[in-house]
Amino acid sequence: MFTLIAVVSAVAAFEFAVIKYGADSRVDVRDANVSSGSSTRWI
Amino acid sequence: MHHAHRRGVALCVAASVGFGAMAIFAKAAYDGGANVPTLLAVRFTLAAVLLWMLVLRAGPTRSPAAVRRSPFPAFGLGVLYAVEASAFFFALTRIDAALAELLLYGYPAMVVIAAALLGREALTRARVQALVLSGVGLALVLAAGGISEVDGLGVIAALTSALLYTGYVLIGDRIVADVDPLVVSAQVASAAAVCFLGYGAATQSIDLGMNAEAWIATLAVTVLSTVVAIVAFLKGIQLVGAGTATIVSTVEPVFTVGLAMVVLGERLSPVQLIGGLFVLAALTRLSGPAPGSVTEHEPSVVASPVAPVGEVREGVAVGL
Numbered sequence: 186m187f188t189l190i191a192v193v194s195a196v197a198a199f200e201f202a203v204i205k206y207g208a209d210s211r212v213d214v215r216d217a218n219v220s221s222g223s224s225t226r227w228i
Numbered sequence: 229m230h231h232a233h234r235r236g237v238a239l240c241v242a243a244s245v246g247f248g249a250m251a252i253f254a255k256a257a258y259d260g261g262a263n264v265p266t267l268l269a270v271r272f273t274l275a276a277v278l279l280w281m282l283v284l285r286a287g288p289t290r291s292p293a294a295v296r297r298s299p300f301p302a303f304g305l306g307v308l309y310a311v312e313a314s315a316f317f318f319a320l321t322r323i324d325a326a327l328a329e330l331l332l333y334g335y336p337a338m339v340v341i342a343a344a345l346l347g348r349e350a351l352t353r354a355r356v357q358a359l360v361l362s363g364v365g366l367a368l369v370l371a372a373g374g375i376s377e378v379d380g381l382g383v384i385a386a387l388t389s390a391l392l393y394t395g396y397v398l399i400g401d402r403i404v405a406d407v408d409p410l411v412v413s414a415q416v417a418s419a420a421a422v423c424f425l426g427y428g429a430a431t432q433s434i435d436l437g438m439n440a441e442a443w444i445a446t447l448a449v450t451v452l453s454t455v456v457a458i459v460a461f462l463k464g465i466q467l468v469g470a471g472t473a474t475i476v477s478t479v480e481p482v483f484t485v486g487l488a489m490v491v492l493g494e495r496l497s498p499v500q501l502i503g504g505l506f507v508l509a510a511l512t513r514l515s516g517p518a519p520g521s522v523t524e525h526e527p528s529v530v531a532s533p534v535a536p537v538g539e540v541r542e543g544v545a546v547g548l
Contacts (some may be wrong), residue, residue: 193253204239207238207239
């Protein structure tokens, strides 16, 4: 049980930390279906 | 632009970590008394709810082409995905998580073979090399582990899940093009939820009386390894593109194998580890664009076979 909680906590902490780090108001998951047609990034 | 690329890589790594942890969480759920129908019914039902909430929160899609014509193709894919998930999660009840994951990652080579047989994509030298790498890798993983000591049914189930996922990719590529991938993920999860709830009701195999450990593991599969990982992946691919995302996705099987060794005490022999490296090498070899395909200049990537998100081409979601 302790091991499971540790692993779940570590994975959760990592995922949410990265999502917060990678969060950008100009990048939306909906943009996955907007053709960029170039290498231009949002930033 | 450099910061955006770094963020995108980090997001893809986070997604792969989430996907990769799924097999370990599933094992923990089984140890806590969960069975496959219960785990998957809870997973897809809650995931569907959360994904639809995210779809509503995101608001109307900006791409007119993504306004869904009919949800039935995606729902049909969801049924296929449910069968694939059943095979993989059943495999996890019989064989080690590391072995199951490596066998599942034989699917890219199967996609290449099937696409060539269907006349969709040409077999280039790089793709033939990837096929050889994948075949040798899988053979080493199976043979070096002492094939007679491995549960044959579990191996067959894992390979079946890879085959079914191959069908999922190839069919989805044709029937749900230009659809918001988040919407399709929600549709696929919804269909899978209906399948497992229906199966569970018909066979009376859903048992929510799992212990706390099983519930924690099941919720981890749902939230961390499905919903959060999907969102991270979709955000990440927007920043780094499909080619880089494919290479980064090799973190998933590596993480599964490593976590299985540390947490579950699973051990792969040195030869099996080499076989695993061959499988990963095949995946990276396939990360380039498919020559002869309509979108030859747009490499495609499949998020992960363990989550209901499929193929996204660079800059344009082709659905799944």
